[in-house]
Amino acid sequence: MRIVLSGGGTGGHVYPALAIAEQCLKEHPKAEFLYIGTQSGLEKTIVAKSGLPIRFESIEITGFRRKLSMENLKTVMRFLAGVRRSKQLIKQFKPDVVIGTGGYVCGPVVYAAAKLNIPTMVHEQNVLPGLTNRFLSRYATCIAVSFKGSESKFPKAKRVVFTGNPRATTVAQADASKGRATLGLLPNAPLVIIVGGSRGAKAINNVMVDIVPLLPRLPNAHFVCITGEAQFEATLKRIQTESNGQLDHYHVVPYIHNMPEVLAAASLIVNRAGASFLAEITALGIPSILIPSPYVTNNHQEVNARWLEREKAAEVVLEKDLTADSLFDLIEKIVQDPIRSDYMSKQSKRMGNPKAAQLFVQEMKNLLRKL
Template sequence: MRVVLTGGGTGGHIYPALAVAKEILRHEPQAAFLYIGTKRGLESIIVPKHNIPFQSVEISGFKRSLSLENFRTIMKFFRAVSDAKRMLKEFKPDVVIGTGGYVCGPVVYAATKLGIRTVIHEQNVEPGITNKFLSRYVNKVAVSFEDSLPYFPSAKTIVTGNPRATEVVSSNPEKGRSNLQIPAGKKIVLLVGGSRGARAINEATLAAIPQFSQYPDCHFVYVTGDVHYESIKERIDKQREKPTNFTVVPYVDQMPDLLSATHVIVNRAGASFLAEITALGIPAILIPSPYVTNNHQVKNARGLEKEGAAEVILESELNEAILMNKIDAILHQEGRWQKMREASLSLGMPEAATNLYRCLA
């Protein structure tokens, strides 16, 4: 099988594509891949590290208001379609898989015009404009949530879950602990705002650090994001009370291993991360980003909250008191953690990558 993968801009679009590639190789070890992204997106850095050939087209997103920039974007789109057609004719794929982001638009559209089988995957509850556009042309639409079904043509849409869920179920909790030298008997409370960090989560966590020592049975792991690490570390070093049950790091390379050892997580509500934590059944406190298109993280988070798998704090309401009250309730209210864990596991789809692989036939 020859497969073109496309998706970019954020890890939430890239890692599901890489998870699908891994699943395809499990079934078809001789499969060949090409990844088409943009030079400016994270995919240009992440994909080559996975030994997948990478090529790029130039494309950008539409502005919400009428502008000359949108006209330029339309021109870029048609140039990118032409470039993608050339790449596809050279590679001769059996299928093209799009996992979201602006780059999917021209690449998947080009594939449909060349008569190549196409599959797109939508990670969020409410789909982005690119996948809405492509759904009219592709052979199959895979979605992570049942709530996404009304947005797409019913005859070709299937709930598969998010392929990242499959990646984490085989992770190693002992390795997750040992990598950060966390004692085996401690419950891990993981606070993370994504690879680039989240200022609101960072500020609330900084203010809450003196309270961590009140939980001797827990170890708090604080992932600041690379951008904020040096300034945050400097502020922590100046604090009078620095608990011993606390680790601060800029980034975690093997996040699935740490997740599999985590007892409670505080995080944004990106779709891929939610797929991972529900596959593992981790009770969550979600602080959705208010800076994303269509406010989709709030909709993702509310879905978990409705099922009892998560607590939601809007960024505008976040402070250290509210954060620590919710952590304390999950840790110490009788039966609360177990109920949330069971609710989370009921939403998880660890077979997601296999489900999506079946869509390629």
Template sequence: MRLVLTGGGTGGHIYPALAIGREVAEKEPGSELLYIGTKKGLESRIVPAQGLPFESIDISGIRRSLSLENVRTVIRFIQGVRRSKALLKRFKPDIVVGTGGYVCGPVVYAASRLGIPTLIHEQNVVPGLTNKFLSRYASGVAVSFEDSLPHFARVGNVKYAGNPVASTMVKANKAQGYASLGLAPGTPFVLVTGGSGGARALNDAVLAMLPGLVSLAGVHLVLVTGDRYYEQTAERVKALPADVAKRVHVLSYVNNMPEVLAASSMIISRAGASFLAEVTSLGVPAVLIPSPNVTNNHQQPNAESLAAAGAAEMILEKDLSGDGLLRSVSSIMRDAELREKMAKASRRLGTPNAATAIYEQMLELIHRK
């Protein structure tokens, strides 16, 4: 297969694209892939590091208020379409797959104008602006949440496939997760993460609840702070009573998140779509605090979807406190039957075969042409 991937701005768009690329390479050895992104986006660093050919176009997002910058964006879009057409004519892909972000707009639109099959993948429950626009032109749409389907009711070929990053989790080694944390196998622990950059609100709430950890005998807590908050958080943990501090493990970043996640008893986290795909593929009970600082508040519907299924509890950041968080953690960690019930609900939402489902949808679109 000759495949063009496009998606950028955040890891939530980039990693699903890379997962699709890996699936194609495994299913069809000798396939040729090309990734089209922007020079300023995170993809310009992540994709070449994966050994994939990378080309760039210049594009920016539409502002929600009247602005001269929007005029420049329209001009960049037109130029981006022209540049994308040139790249596509040269590469001659069988299909173009977009996973979100502004860069997808001109690339997928250009492919549709050239008669090349196109597929867009939506990670969140509520579609982003670019994917809403592209759904009018794409040959097909794949969604990560079943709750997304009504948003694409007018699309002829839309399928609930899941998020392809989930497919990488099935091989996660739980024993390696414990070993990397210096914990004995089977040690119950709560994993807290605010994403790669960390989240101050989560860190502060967890620090406020830590004195209450003494009531949860034998339970450890792994707090992934993000680089910005590591030193100050580590200092505050050192000031805790020794019997609590010895059960709190403060890390700035986790390089082996699949293994650590597989070993965890429950998780406290934001509600980014790709991370939730990993959580549900492993069936980890969760307390979710969606970030209010994202476009269209898109994390809240993600969290609500898991909460409605019984796989998670949701706490809005405005309602977050140390006492409230401790109550949620205590109720879950003290009740093995509840944890198993949440884990089963989570696994029912998991889509470990998502990458394969998307690959099969791609073949269908190619053969249809």
């Protein structure tokens, strides 16, 4: 079995693709993969560090601006060039199927495959689909969605199925003891993770600094703050100044590559509301405080977050209302209330779909058999 994967821009688009590859290798150990991404996105680094036998090739592509501009004309030209380059790579690799997991990079790749009459699958992580996947739904052989009810968002698709997010399967199998060992934590200490997504978020990093004086209110809890590579140095310096260098229970890191294992050890997590991330926390049943990004298309992160909030699995704080005091009050109430924390955990796990990767790969195999 030969499979082309494409998706990028953020880890939320890359990790589901890798989860699909992991599941394929479990079922077909001789499967071969080609990943088509960009040189500038996170996908190149994440794929290289995954340890999976995946060859990586790149195309040059950018996303569309939301208003009319000459840059959009350049984007159209890059798209056409990306289609030509993708066709070359696909013809050389000769895949059985091409899979796109979101982000503008998968646009020319899946489109090229469709024009070459190669079976294609697109995975949509969000409740509200993105521009690229809406465009591809007219050409793809099959669309797989993460949220029940999202099927109706693709009225022009040939086939739409619910599978859940494949990333959930990877995370559900993670070893919490390895996550604690990575951070040097005691077995039973409450662990609160604060993270602003794979690239970090300035507003959340600012709160990481501002809550330092409040930490004595939870003396037994450990905090892991993940800033993103670009903002790490500046955020760490501010935190060190605020804490006078006393950071025994406050771990500040730019990125964590074994995130599933660290997540498995978490008692509570504070984060944006990207769909792949929600698949991870529901697979593990982690209570969460979600701060949806206000800078995404169609405000889809708030739509994602409200999905968990309605089921009492998460608390939602809008960025415009975010302060250190309000956030720490919520953290404190959840960490110190085992009944509330346990209920949130059960509700979160009830919404998870740890077999999502198996369902996606099964759909892929059914598709190939029919064709």
